[in-house]
Amino acid sequence: MSATMIKEFKLPDLGEGLTESEILSWKVAVGDTVSLNQVIAEVETAKAVVELPSPFAGVVAALHEEPGTVVEVGKPIVSFEVDDAGAAQGAEATDAESPAGPAKREPNLVGYGAVVEHSGRPARRARAAAPAVAPRAEETAVGERPRSTPPVRKLARDLGVDLERVTGTGPHGLITREDVQNFAGASAPDAQAPTAPAALDRETRTPVKGVRKFSAAAMVQSAFTAPHVTEFLTVDVTPTMELLARLKSNKAFDGVKLTPLTIAAKAVLIALRNNPTLNTHWDDEKQEIVQYHYVNLGIAAATPRGLTVPNIKDAEQLPLRELAVQLSELTDTARAGKTSPADLSGGTISITNIGVFGIDAGTPILNPGEAAIVALGAVRKAPWVVDDELVVRQVMSLSLSFDHRLVDGEQGSRFLADLGAILSDPAIVLTMV
Incomplete structure (x- = not known):
């Protein structure tokens, strides 16, 4: 045995x-x-x-x-x-x-x-x-953690009560909700102050931890270490939207989710070929500029736990259909909170799609360790001049933030212009590849 x-x-x-x-x-x-x-x-x-x-x-x-x-x-x-x-x-x-x-x-x-x-x-x-x-x-032994339940511990945090100082009246010394409230009331300097439940109704305090804590620290570090520059370009994306409609009816894309982000992601990958300085990294420790010869394309995703930026590995090697599939899987996994640490590491350039919230433009903060991030605005019908005539077209604003240590103004502008050219006339790609 x-x-x-x-x-x-x-x-x-x-x-x-x-x-x-x-x-x-x-x-x-x-x-x-x-x-x-x-x-x-x-x-x-x-x-x-x-x-x-x-x-x-x-x-x-x-x-x-x-x-x-x-x-x-x-x-x-x-x-x-x-x-x-x-x-x-x-x-x-x-x-x-x-x-x-x-x-x-x-x-x-x-x-x-x-x-x-x-x-x-x-x-x-x-x-x-x-x-x-x-x-x-x-x-x-002496010094054990006070016995209580998670809701009671949260109440204690909200009221600023140290559970080490509270005597539990529950079974086997369990600290109850009433114990915490009574302790908070006895410790209040003003006897006329509102009771704990009334005070809680006026505000909610949520501990900063997990993904949100990491994201906040990363954004602060990025904002105060990398000199950000943001440029804007508004383009007529009517041809891109027409291309999107044709692809959706193409049998090769049956069952594949296609959105403006799909085409924009492919356009970013193509524009990088002629503007590789945007796919770089500043190694502060070694005082070196690292040029990536691959693209791990990050897609910013808003989740209930905070902002995450998972990335598609070697995205530049993917045909449009496979890129669309991986984009869909990436965002679905992120929103479900199931993204693995490996998928959140190693990004080289990112896209944030603020257009889904009806926003036109912004000044996105760089994902730490990356040289550039593109923000896609909402696609809107707007008056546009075509051949000296005013017509209604579908337009989009592009925002590009980049690290000025790595990317000069000319380089950033050329990349943004190339990106805009592709989205305003997808056929122009034939002259770029």
Whole structure:
């Protein structure tokens, strides 16, 4: 009979030296039997929401952190009860050759790469009477974190209450909502001040963390380190809109989502060929200008968790149909909060489509590490002069921000002019390639 032991799983570094992650949800509970590499939790890093696989095959003995908790890398988050086979990370499991077929090795996010056991719904042991989120053994000592629920901890943050100073009146010393409110009322300097609930009705405070915290820091760094210049150009995109309509009726594009962004993205890639200085990077540490010979095209996406800029790798190599498919997948994944850290890294130039919000122009801030970003305005019908006659055309404003350390005014202007020329007459591409 194999011996059993308790194994702790510490929060790993999920990429690029990130120091913390927030536990969004647990996919398992105490008493569940899990297989190797089974998804056990969903966590949010500073860049993305990722699924966390189990490094062990065994039974969940304790969940050390509740959803909503920000955990530092290296801290235990879950304990497993495992036998000798389950503890042998990377080794083949003793029951690998099951009726469901032999086990196989598969890559995964945090690099366990061990045996994947047969699939199926996890078995579930009878639940113990202990709470679903069990405290760590060391937390029973003096100095343990005050016991409370996530809503109560949020209320305490909103009211500026230090839970270390609050005495819990709930079961086993649990700090309740009333405990926090009573403490806040007793600590108020003015007895006539509004009660806690009334004060909360007047404002909402949301902790800055995860993707929004990372994005805010990145934008501040970019704005105050790269000398931004923004130029504008309004163009007649009627020919582009006509081309878009023809492509939508073309059988080669059946089932493919086509938008003005699709054509604009391809136009950006073509314009870069004659204006490569916009596809560069300023290496401040080495005091070098890095010229990229590939294009990882970033697409700014507004998500419920904040702004993200995932990118399409080697976009310059893609035909229009494949580019359209990847654009659609990229934006859908971003809005669902499922973008991987790899897709958020390594961009070389970006596009932000502010036109979808009905905005004509703006001064976009550079994605850190990139030399340029293009903002696409809304396509609107407007009076336009064609052959000395005033006619109604579909027009769009283009905004180009660039790093003046890397891109001179002439270079930025030529790129913007080329981009505008393509969108106003797609056939001009024949003279550029």
